[in-house]
Every structure is written in C-alpha cells, then in structure tokens.
Amino acid sequence: MMAVCLVLGVVWADHYSPLPSSVAPFAALALVLMLLATALKFSGGSVFLCLAVALTGASLHAHRIRPGAGDVAHLANTGPVRIIATVTRLVSTTEYSQRVQLDVHAAGRKDVAVPVNGKLLCTLPPDRPVNPGQTLLLHDVRISLPVRITSPGQYDEKRMLARRGVHALGKADRFTISRPEPLWRLTLDSTVARIRAHVVQVTRAAMPGPERGLFADLLTGMVFGMYSVELPQDLVEHFRRSGTVHVMVVSGGHVTLVAGAIIFLFRGISMRLPLRVLLIGLPLLLLYGLIAGLYPSVLRSLAMAAILLLGMVTGRRYDVWTALSVAAIALIIADTSALFSVSVQLTFAAVIGVVAFIPRAGPRRRQRASGFVTTLLALGGSALGAWLAVTPIVAYHFDSLVIGGILANLIVVPIRALVMGLGIAVVLLGSIWLPLAFLPATAGWVLLEVTVWTVRFFSLLPGSSLSGFHLPLGGIVVWYFAAAVVWWLLYGGSMRQTVESETNRLPRRQSEPEPQPSVSRAWPAVMLFALAAIGFFTAAVAARPAAHLRVIFLSVGQGHCALISDTGGNHVMIDAGSGMASSRAYHWVGPRVILPHLARLRVRHLDALIMTHADDDHCNAMADIIEAMPVRCLLTNGLPLDDSPAAQQALAAANHRGVQSAILRAGAKISLADSAELTVLHPPEKPLQRTVADCNNNSIVTRLTYGQVSFLFPGDVQREGEEMLLRWARTHGESLRSDVLLLPHHGRKTSSSGPFLDAVRPTVAIVSGAPPNWQPAHPEVVKRTAARGIPLLSTDMQGSIEMRTDGHRLWISSFSGDYPEDRRRRRWQVPISTPDCAAAW
Structure with missing residues (x-):
C-alpha cells in the first residue's frame, strides 16, 4: 500500500506541477497527525500515513520538475x-x-x-x-x-x-x-570495460557456426542484456514485433538465475544460508549489474535479489510482493523519474503479471499432477500474465499491439533460462580453458538458432502484431480492470479459501475439496477476456466514419507534412520530412512525430504518399513511414535523386515493401471519395531547367477540391516555378483560386510573389516550417499577405493545424491554440469568400 501511495503522489505532482514549498508542509502535517493518531490509538492512523507518503512523493518529484531560483x-x-x-x-x-x-x-x-x-x-x-x-x-x-x-x-x-x-x-x-x-571511478569503469570485453571475446571464440559473431553477441545480450553489445537493429525489431524483446533486457528472471547459481554453488539446495554467502553473493550480483549496466530495471532486479538473499540468511520467508514493494519504494525515492521510464514500467508489470497468473495448487494436487503438466501450466499462466500486464504499456508508448506474443513467449522464455545457464558456463569455463566452453557454446548455438527462427516467424506472421494501435489512459484502466476480473474468476475463490484456512489455522478435512481453478470458473474467464479483446480490437482498430473531409498540416519543425483524409477512409500524405536545422524535438521525425500522430488519428494505411521533391525536409521520414505501415503507391516528380540520400532511402524502402511508384505531371487527377479530387498542376511534361533552383521549381503542385472548398499545396516552388504555374493554368483553363493556401517554400521571400497571391486569393494561408528568426514567415511575405488581408497560421506557433470541411463550411483548429487574434481559442471563425460557403466554428 505504501508503494501505491508513493506512486500516486509522484503522478499527481507530475500532472499538476505544484510548488515544492506548498507540498512539503502538508506532508509534515500528515506525518504529525499519523503519530498523534497512533499515540491516541485512533483508527485513522493508516490513512494519515498513506497521505504522508503520497505527499512526500509529490514533494520529491516537485523538486525535480520545477527549476529552482539559481537554476x-x-x-x-x-x-x-x-x-x-x-x-x-x-x-x-x-x-x-x-x-x-x-x-x-x-x-x-x-x-x-x-x-x-x-x-x-x-x-x-x-x-x-x-x-x-x-x-x-x-x-x-x-x-x-x-x-x-x-x-x-x-x-x-x-x-x-x-x-x-x-x-x-x-x-x-x-x-x-x-x-x-576520480581515480576510483576511472578504475571501476576500466575494470568493468575489460570484463565486458573479455566476456564478448570468450563467447565469440567459443561459438561455432558461420555466423559466430552474431550468435555470440546474441548470447551475450541474453545473459547481460541487449545494451551490453551492439545487435543488428533488424534483429532487435524482430524481437520487439514478436513480443519477446523483454528476454533481451536484464530483469528479475536474469538476476534470479544468477542469484540461484550463487546459492547453489555455495550452499546447494539448503534454504538457510550463512552470512558469508550474503557477503560474497551481493558483490557478485553488483558486478553482474555493472556489466549489464545499472539501468532502472537492473536496479529493481538487484534489490529483489538482495532481499531474497537477506531473507535466506535470516531464515525469513521470502514474499515476492513485499520485495517488489520495497524495490519500488527504494527506486522512486532515489529517482522519482524512474516511475516514468518505460523499462521500469515494463519490468514491474511483467513481474506482477507472472506472479499473479502462475497457477496455484495445494499439496495433494501437486502430487496428482505430473511434472510436465505442472511445468506447462506454469509456463502458460506466466506467459498469459506477462502479456496481459505488458500489452497496454506497449500499446500506449509504442503504438503497437503484439497479438502473437503469448505463443512466442511460450517457446522463447524457457529457452532463455537454458541459454542463461549455458552462457554463464561458457564465460566461466572459457576463462579457465577455452576448449571447455565448446560444448555449452554448441548447445547454446542450437537454442539460439531456434530462438531466432521463432522470433522471425512470429514477427513476420501476418496479424501477429498491429502497428498504429494506440491505447489511451482510459483504455488502459479498462484493460487492467478486465484482466483483474479474469484473475478473480480463475484464482479468486481458491485464494479466498486459502486465506481463510491460514487465518483460522485449522487443518483441512480429508473430505473438504481442495481449492483449485475449475472449469466453471475458467470458461467465464476465457469468454470475458475474449469479449473484452474483441471490444478493444474493434474500438481501437476500426476507423471511425468520417463526416467531413479532413486536412491536417502536421508540425514537423523546419519541414513539411500534410495529411488528407476523405469521408471514405482514403488517406493521402503530401511530403514527410524535417530539416537538419530543426530542434532536437523533431529529429527522428517519422517515429517520434508523424507515426504517433497517425496512430491517434487511427490512420493505419496510406493510399498515396506524394514526394513533391527530393529535399530532405520534405522526404527524410518517408522510409520510416513506408516500413511502418501499408502504402499503396509512392508518387514523385521523376527527377534524378542522386543528390538526395533520403529520397533514395524512401525509394529503396518502397521497393523492399512492394510499394508501387509512379511519376506525376500536370493534368493528372487523383479521385477521392464523395467527389473530392486532387488535381496535379505542376510540373509540366518537360520539367523546368536552368532556374535558380530546379529541384524546388519542379515541385509537385496539387489542388484539392471538395464541394465549394479548395486547398492548394505548392511544395517549394519559387518565383520561376510560380510564373510557369500561372502560364499553365491560363493555357489549360485551370483555376488556382483556393480557400486555403500552403505558402510555398516555407514562407521564404523567393516565393509567394504578388501575382501568385492575386491568382490564388486565399482566405487563409498556412506556413509550415519557417526558420525560427522568421515568425510566422519572412517579413516581406508577411507584408504581401497583410496587404491582401490574408491571415497567416504557422505550425511553429499553433502546432499541428487541422481543417475539416463538408464542402460548404470550414472548421479550423490547432494543437496549441496560439492564434494571433485570440490565444485562448483552439478553434477560430474563418470568413470564406467563396459563394455559398459560410464560416463555422
């Protein structure tokens, strides 16, 4: 209970950011009230204690998240x-x-x-x-x-x-x-580095097979954690997509096996240990933690193992829940930010799920059940519990749902335990004499082959994992509530009878049935979980019916990305990139900005991905998007890509995933649902040459029309490209008039010329990715738009901007709501000058 109160206090402080000076006095007051209640034998002492612990956690975290006066x-x-x-x-x-x-x-x-x-x-x-x-x-x-x-x-x-x-x-x-x-730190770091290098050297020398380097590193990673060696990213991705990446992260299972090996070496199977085992075992566990890296999950595991050794030395019964609570309290008090670490959340959730769902049986049932059946039930229960506990956290942080994780873990987790023992044997025996390590290394190589084949099979199996699946906080609460109901139906009755029996201290009569999960309890649990899973899958995967066409200008730093979603569930993305001059928040813009945004919009495929031109700030996230979700076709302007590694990576990813590629030229049309249409206006059949910037001036320019509302996306065309676009439109009778204009070339003065703005006559203009010293755009462009009464919205100032239209009205909203005329609003009234097109909120 103390650990739960401490967690709640830290979470409250993280959400509301109170002043430390305003929280600490209340924590002290709650502690005084607890002491008074205890002294006077009042029944409310435990309540005041919980309140004091929660406020203490809030005070500790408030000191971290708010800068001090001299910061x-x-x-x-x-x-x-x-x-x-x-x-x-x-x-x-x-x-x-x-x-x-x-x-x-x-x-x-x-x-x-x-x-x-x-x-x-x-x-x-x-x-x-x-x-x-x-x-x-x-x-x-x-x-x-x-x-x-x-x-x-x-x-x-x-x-x-x-x-x-x-x-x-x-x-x-x-x-x-x-x-x-300091000398002591230099000595410690160099010693740990030498030991880690020795471990890698021994495993590589002893490992057989043509891929000895890969399997040696994989063996080292499964023993000492994936951060102790450099593993191929594609292999790590296979582990993640199959739901087995936790076997590559040092957790309680790893440290428990190490602690068990220490106990067995020094005391055999005795349950009572002398003090010298504790004095020897703790430094060995600390050395293992230093080699693996003192990450929060490692520290939690080391704390629980130390409590286990201490309990065996003192002769006390080891209680996993007490050890877990003590480890959580120590970890949070030492560093409140550990609570928000994904690795800490995953390792604690996995331990809770495994311990809670391991089948429980009395002595008579254990005698009747065979060892194979008991082991199979334990593996199945632990795999189910770990999957139920970990899946919501993965879906919240990584926007993915691993469906085949239970089956993959049934194979990989038992192998992990064997590989751990073999890996330790390889290191110890190889350090004595290298030929002694060949036999355990060969056995480990066979098990690692099975492991790699298993994770690749479940990773590539269609439907085994679902990308773009985001579970909000409310969904996490419902998920865990359903998991708790399933646990109660399976184990609640037997747990209640067991507690009553231990409380009364009465021997069970021979005729009294032994508490155990029955078929009548199991079937409702299975049915309830199946219904909950179907409900979650339907709610999170099924796309909501769209009543309006939606255009979103994503905030990607100094770059551009726009998403068009029609009423029929079709999605078209125009550009996806961010320039190197963007702040660090927009580095890795694909996995950190664009894909999470798409997951929250429930966009899990793209019907078309348009690369207006090959500049990095327009395409360096496309490879990540193509690898992460189904894309039907990649559309480009057909110019050579020799000077653009990002564009080359996008085309390579498209070829690897079997995505069709095509070249767009002026006059092409892309039909969308409900008579919406995307018309290509530029470049011409013969691209422009010898301009100031051929790459920019040959950008793909598209115009989206839906009913009486239109949008113009001109890419990075500059003055020469705008002149060519105006001539082509007059020649072919195409209108450039649009209600919404994306200012070309990020609002620079080389674009958005007077004749171009007069031809488009937008009601509102969007600036995406202007340099930080130009807000919202270059001063000359601001003057040109102000002279024509065109309001400007910037993704740098307003964040991602969303526009919805039914073909007659236009709704505009932004993520941050910083609108120049009213910073308190997130939605604004935009006067539309098109006939019969009224403004709306």
Whole structure:
C-alpha cells in the first residue's frame, strides 16, 4: 500500500506541477497527525500515513520538475556564457557531437562567475571524448529551453528532461577538462570495460557456426542484456514485433538465475544460508549489474535479489510482493523519474503479471499432477500474465499491439533460462580453458538458432502484431480492470479459501475439496477476456466514419507534412520530412512525430504518399513511414535523386515493401471519395531547367477540391516555378483560386510573389516550417499577405493545424491554440469568400 501511495503522489505532482514549498508542509502535517493518531490509538492512523507518503512523493518529484531560483535555466537566451560543470552522464556520441548531462557549479561572462546550480544537457564537439566524473570549463555556451510539443503523440522531450531535473539545453564549441574523473571511478569503469570485453571475446571464440559473431553477441545480450553489445537493429525489431524483446533486457528472471547459481554453488539446495554467502553473493550480483549496466530495471532486479538473499540468511520467508514493494519504494525515492521510464514500467508489470497468473495448487494436487503438466501450466499462466500486464504499456508508448506474443513467449522464455545457464558456463569455463566452453557454446548455438527462427516467424506472421494501435489512459484502466476480473474468476475463490484456512489455522478435512481453478470458473474467464479483446480490437482498430473531409498540416519543425483524409477512409500524405536545422524535438521525425500522430488519428494505411521533391525536409521520414505501415503507391516528380540520400532511402524502402511508384505531371487527377479530387498542376511534361533552383521549381503542385472548398499545396516552388504555374493554368483553363493556401517554400521571400497571391486569393494561408528568426514567415511575405488581408497560421506557433470541411463550411483548429487574434481559442471563425460557403466554428 505504501508503494501505491508513493506512486500516486509522484503522478499527481507530475500532472499538476505544484510548488515544492506548498507540498512539503502538508506532508509534515500528515506525518504529525499519523503519530498523534497512533499515540491516541485512533483508527485513522493508516490513512494519515498513506497521505504522508503520497505527499512526500509529490514533494520529491516537485523538486525535480520545477527549476529552482539559481537554476542554470534562468540563463537561457541571454547570450554566450562560461560554465564550470561536472559530467554526470554520457547521453550519446556520434561522429559529429557528443551529448552529456552536466551538474552546473558556476556560470558567468569574461572573468566574473557566480554560483549557479541545476542540470544542463549540453552538446559538445567530438574531438575530445569526456567521461562521467570529469569537471569541464565550457566556453561560449549558448543556453536554450527545451521546446514544447506541437503534435499529438509527439515525444515530449521537455517533460522527460524535467522529470530528470534537466530544464535547459546547451551547446558549446570549445571546452577544457579542468579536473579529470576520480581515480576510483576511472578504475571501476576500466575494470568493468575489460570484463565486458573479455566476456564478448570468450563467447565469440567459443561459438561455432558461420555466423559466430552474431550468435555470440546474441548470447551475450541474453545473459547481460541487449545494451551490453551492439545487435543488428533488424534483429532487435524482430524481437520487439514478436513480443519477446523483454528476454533481451536484464530483469528479475536474469538476476534470479544468477542469484540461484550463487546459492547453489555455495550452499546447494539448503534454504538457510550463512552470512558469508550474503557477503560474497551481493558483490557478485553488483558486478553482474555493472556489466549489464545499472539501468532502472537492473536496479529493481538487484534489490529483489538482495532481499531474497537477506531473507535466506535470516531464515525469513521470502514474499515476492513485499520485495517488489520495497524495490519500488527504494527506486522512486532515489529517482522519482524512474516511475516514468518505460523499462521500469515494463519490468514491474511483467513481474506482477507472472506472479499473479502462475497457477496455484495445494499439496495433494501437486502430487496428482505430473511434472510436465505442472511445468506447462506454469509456463502458460506466466506467459498469459506477462502479456496481459505488458500489452497496454506497449500499446500506449509504442503504438503497437503484439497479438502473437503469448505463443512466442511460450517457446522463447524457457529457452532463455537454458541459454542463461549455458552462457554463464561458457564465460566461466572459457576463462579457465577455452576448449571447455565448446560444448555449452554448441548447445547454446542450437537454442539460439531456434530462438531466432521463432522470433522471425512470429514477427513476420501476418496479424501477429498491429502497428498504429494506440491505447489511451482510459483504455488502459479498462484493460487492467478486465484482466483483474479474469484473475478473480480463475484464482479468486481458491485464494479466498486459502486465506481463510491460514487465518483460522485449522487443518483441512480429508473430505473438504481442495481449492483449485475449475472449469466453471475458467470458461467465464476465457469468454470475458475474449469479449473484452474483441471490444478493444474493434474500438481501437476500426476507423471511425468520417463526416467531413479532413486536412491536417502536421508540425514537423523546419519541414513539411500534410495529411488528407476523405469521408471514405482514403488517406493521402503530401511530403514527410524535417530539416537538419530543426530542434532536437523533431529529429527522428517519422517515429517520434508523424507515426504517433497517425496512430491517434487511427490512420493505419496510406493510399498515396506524394514526394513533391527530393529535399530532405520534405522526404527524410518517408522510409520510416513506408516500413511502418501499408502504402499503396509512392508518387514523385521523376527527377534524378542522386543528390538526395533520403529520397533514395524512401525509394529503396518502397521497393523492399512492394510499394508501387509512379511519376506525376500536370493534368493528372487523383479521385477521392464523395467527389473530392486532387488535381496535379505542376510540373509540366518537360520539367523546368536552368532556374535558380530546379529541384524546388519542379515541385509537385496539387489542388484539392471538395464541394465549394479548395486547398492548394505548392511544395517549394519559387518565383520561376510560380510564373510557369500561372502560364499553365491560363493555357489549360485551370483555376488556382483556393480557400486555403500552403505558402510555398516555407514562407521564404523567393516565393509567394504578388501575382501568385492575386491568382490564388486565399482566405487563409498556412506556413509550415519557417526558420525560427522568421515568425510566422519572412517579413516581406508577411507584408504581401497583410496587404491582401490574408491571415497567416504557422505550425511553429499553433502546432499541428487541422481543417475539416463538408464542402460548404470550414472548421479550423490547432494543437496549441496560439492564434494571433485570440490565444485562448483552439478553434477560430474563418470568413470564406467563396459563394455559398459560410464560416463555422
């Protein structure tokens, strides 16, 4: 109960962000009231204790998520500063930069420095690698604040950093190491690195077969976790899609096997251990954790294993629920942000599900049941429990539902236990004499072959996993409620009778039936779960009938992405990319911004994906989209793609997935439902040449018409392209008049010329991905649109912008609601000048 109260307090503080000074006094008051109630023997002492624990958790988390008075975040956007800080964590390293987390001690300009505190996530040049524990002097650091999210489902870097106590970002081009890392830390890091390298070397030398390197790394990953080695991303993706990736993450199962091996080596099968086993076993467990990496899931497993060893030394009965609660409390008090770590949520949920759903039986039933049947029931119950507990978390964070995970886990989980033992034997025996490791390595190779074949089979099996499946918080609550009802129908009666029997301390009569799951209880549980699963599948997968045509301009940083969804369930996406100059929140824009947004819109296929031209800020997310969901056809302008690796990757992904490709030219038409039509207006049959920018001026330009409402998507055409578009429209009798105009080339002054704006005469214009110093667009473009009375909406300011129309009226809404005329609104009235087209909210 204390762990639950602590979790609720942290979640409450994370949602409401209270002032720490306003929460701590109430926590102290609740503690005093608890002590008074206990002293006076009142019955409300436990209530005050729960309240004190919850408020303590809220106070601890509030201190993290709100910057203090002297935090380095207050220096954001004030110009370059010099900073003295200590490296606490190495976040990432590439050939272009290294990102580190710093504890800031002082900051200032020139020779004047003042004490400053707080944490800073800083980007440094890669020429001089840094290590945790070093103190750095950083020169000319430019500090900024994390950006807010601008699209539904977008990865919220600002909130995730705040949970870790980081409220500012920094970038330094120069730094010096003023003090090296402590000797003890350098010695520990180098020792762990040497041991990890030795483990990899021994397993690679002992592993047979043509792919010995792959299987050696896979063996090391299953023993010490996937983060201890570099595994191929496609193999990791197979594990994830088959629902078995948890066997590659160090969890309670791994540490339990290690602890069991330690106990067996020192004491055999005895249930009482001497103190020396604890003194030897704990350092060995800590060494295993250091090799695997002290991630939150590893720390939780180590804490539970330490409680197990301590209980066996003191002769106390080990209770998994108590150990789980103690581990959760210790982990949250040490770091409240651990509660929001996906790995922590998955590992705790998996343990709870496995323990709750393992079949329970009394002694007489265990005597009647064979070992094979008992083992099979235990595997089936643990696989079902783990799947029920983990699936909602995966669907919420990763927008995917693994349906075949139960069957895959029935095969992979038992193999994992055998591979763990064989892997430890390979390392130990190979360290003594390498030929001794050949036999366990060969057995491990056979089991790993079966594992790889199994995960690839279930990963590629049609219908085994569903991408784009997002389960909201309300759905998670309903899911767990249904799982609790299933558990009660299966085990509730036997659990109640067992508790009553233990409470009364009376021996069970011979004629009294032993409590056990019966067929009458099992069938309602199975039927209830089947009905709940069908309901969830129907509610989450089936697309809602659309009453209006919908056009969404996604906020993707300095890039462009637009989605058209008609009333018949057809979806067309125009461009999908973000420029390198975008903030870090828009890096990996496909999996972190676009795909989560599509999952929340229940868009699980694209009928057409249009690449207006081959610039990265228009196409560098297309490969991710093609790999993640069914795409019927990829449409391009047909120009060479030699200078665009992103466009080449998109075409390669299309070929790999069997997506048809076609070239669009002026005059082509794409028919949608309910007489909606997408007309191609540019480029002409003979593309433009020798212009200022041929790639931009040959962008695909499309015009969407639905009833009396129209939208124009001109890509990145510049002045020469606009002139050609005007000539073609006059020659072929096509009208450019549109109610909504996407300003070409992100609102730059080289586009949106006066004649072009006069021909389109939009009621409202959208700016997607303008540079940060131009908001909402270039000043000259702002003047041109203002002179014509055209209001501007920007995805940088308003976030993702959604427009819905029934062919006569137009509704406009945005994610953030920052409209220039009324920042309190998320929907606005837009006067439509087309005849018989009225405005609406």
